């Protein structure tokens with residue numbers, strides 16, 4: 001009998017268990033045994049210190065092969081977790097490819113030696129890059145399903161465009177595609193599991209959640225993670241779901257369960273959850289020893305359930321294979337795993353010079369001249385544009401107006417944009433819009449978008465920040481452009497895990513195969529008189545510390561418009577910080593600059609020329625520094641030059657250096673706390689690289705090292721004021 005992994009897959013999904021051919025039955029066993037063989041070979045390599053980490057699928061093979069064979073690689077979409085070796089083998093990843101990752105080879109197709117073994121990724125098979133974080137992938141799966149639905153219902157969305165990120169994103173989609181998302185039972189305790197269930201249920205998305213329940217999360221037994229010890233019972237009331245609880249040691253029962261789940265999803269009836277009870281035959285990983293926390297009897301009971309033994313007995317018992325044929329098959333598979341390892345050990349190691357490749361897009365550089373259309377259009381040309389209310393745009397407009405106008409223009413320009421977040425829609429109950437004006441964001445920045453572009457493109461999310469960003473990752477990796485809103489910077493923290501470990505990392509960890517170029521708009525900052533602790537926070541340096549994430553912080557209406565356009569059209573994830581106090585200030589208003597106005601990232605602006613002292617700043621400190629500079633000139637005849645950075649990552653080092661070389665004195669000023677703030681990095685670099693140009697120490701101005709208080713007197717004292725900056729100017733000039 002001739003057997004090969006690829007032959008299992010050419011026909012797409014397998015038929016129902018009753019209709020399986022003997023070859024297909026053997027193939028199921030072959031895949032299971034191959035998975036175990038690769039695990040065992042890796043364990044050997046780890047003990048020989050030829051690889052550096054090992055985690056196995058032992059005991060999960062039946063469940064995983066059943067899932068894979070019910071679905072179609074390269075057609076359906078897959079969000080596995082680290083234990084899904086048998087799943088990935090059955091989808092078409094080869095043992096050699098797995099071994100390449102185990103040895104950390106340059107040619108490891110999943111990550112180029114960047115990720116641990118079993119952190120899967122294959123674009124041709126639609127296996128999306130897996131992180132080590134438990135349950136984050138479930139929200140990506142939801143966003144992926146939403147993107148598939150968007151492409152299917154609006155196929156024109158898939159069209160390419162030469163002038164933005166779309167040039168680099170081939171889109172493929174099928175109206176009946178299904179998304180599989182796998183997770184361990186312990187990880188269902190994560191909020192992201194519940195947030196994913198929420199949206200999948202509400203939107204009837206074709207997502208199959210596969211809970212691989214081996215009864216343990218490292219050393220923590222299921223009843224500690226799951227009240228009552230059974231996740232199926234807890235989720236049973238989610239609407240629109242198909243639920244199945246299955247013996248995860250029986251591959252045919254599993255295949256059947258996943259086939260029924262897929263049918264439910266493909267028919268558009270909603271998501272499914274297949275809860276498979278399986279066994280963890282080895283310890284959690286090779287770094288764990290389960291004899292430290294599991295009784296011998298319990299471990300022995302699991303060993304008896306080994307799915308491999310059951311399927312072997314069945315194939316021999318039913319006369320499908322003789323004992324000798326079985327023996328030949330198994331030795332052949334062990335040999336295959338051994339040869340894959342041997343080959344992989346000869347593979348080239350990654351080059352140190354390539355370490356920084358794929359932190360950001362290699363295709364589209366947002367600092368490039370392509371984004372330098374900075375000269376605003378003459379007013380007459382620009383007058384045709386409409387903002388939220390559809391009125392003609394003339395005269396100076398606020399930052400809020402010009403951000404809103406940019407969102408309108410870009411949504412017209414690019415059908416792949418979706419806008420969602422908390423309260424961003426005009427009204428979720430559309431019929432209300434016959435009677436009322438609509439909300440459009442707590443700051444009205446998204447006003448009128450739903451009314452113009454419809455509820456499929458502009459909608460409210462659940463009140464869950466990880467949900468917002470996690471889904472954005474899923475949308476973006478399919479080639480859509482989510483432009484989402486976190487309502488206040490103060491509440492970005494539940495999304496931090498998704499931003500840090502997923503959004504910003506997707507491209508680098510997959511060695512450039514996947515990317516998630518979403519835009520997150522976030523109102524930030526204080527000076528609100530009463531904004532207090534939870535509506536005044538800054539903290540931009542926490543995000544500039546994340547490789548892969550662009551961080552933008554405009555100080556005026558025109559910059560906000562042009563930089564938001566670049567953020568949306570570029571191919572990197574962008575955190576777009578909008579200072580709430582600047583939204584409607586008289587300072588920095590500007591006429592509408594037209595629908596093609598863009599400003600490249602990394603280009604600072606000298607907003608006030610001077611010769612005596614440089615102030616490097618951004619955001620709400622720009623108008624405050626300007627006030628201080630005027631006072632310094634009037635009262636002390638000190639001529640201050642102000643450099644508005646505009647983007648914080650990348651930042652314009654050349655502009656800083658040119659100014660410091662001219663003035664020889666520099667203050668770095670920001671609203672955020674001084675200690676560990678953004679200014680610390682800039683000040684350190686100036687001290688390091690421009691030491692010979694300095695006539696005085698580098699001075700920093702920022703807020704006190706506290707949160708912002710409610711009482712206006714305290715707020716004034718905590719945040720830097722023009723007088724604070726003036727004091728620093730005068731002191732620095734004395735050197």
Ligand SMILES: Cc1ncc(C[n+]2csc(CCOP(=O)(O)OP(=O)(O)O)c2C)c(N)n1
Nearest residue numbers: 083132133134184185186187214216217218
């Ligand atoms: C967010 C997060 N927290 C903690 C960990 C460390 N960790 C890795 S696996 C694991 C247990 C997962 O158990 P379960 O979900 O049941 O999956 P299993 O390993 O049993 O298949 C933990 C705590 C992690 N990887 N990610």
Ligand SMILES: [Mg+2]
Nearest residue numbers: 184185216217
């Ligand atoms: Mg578990």
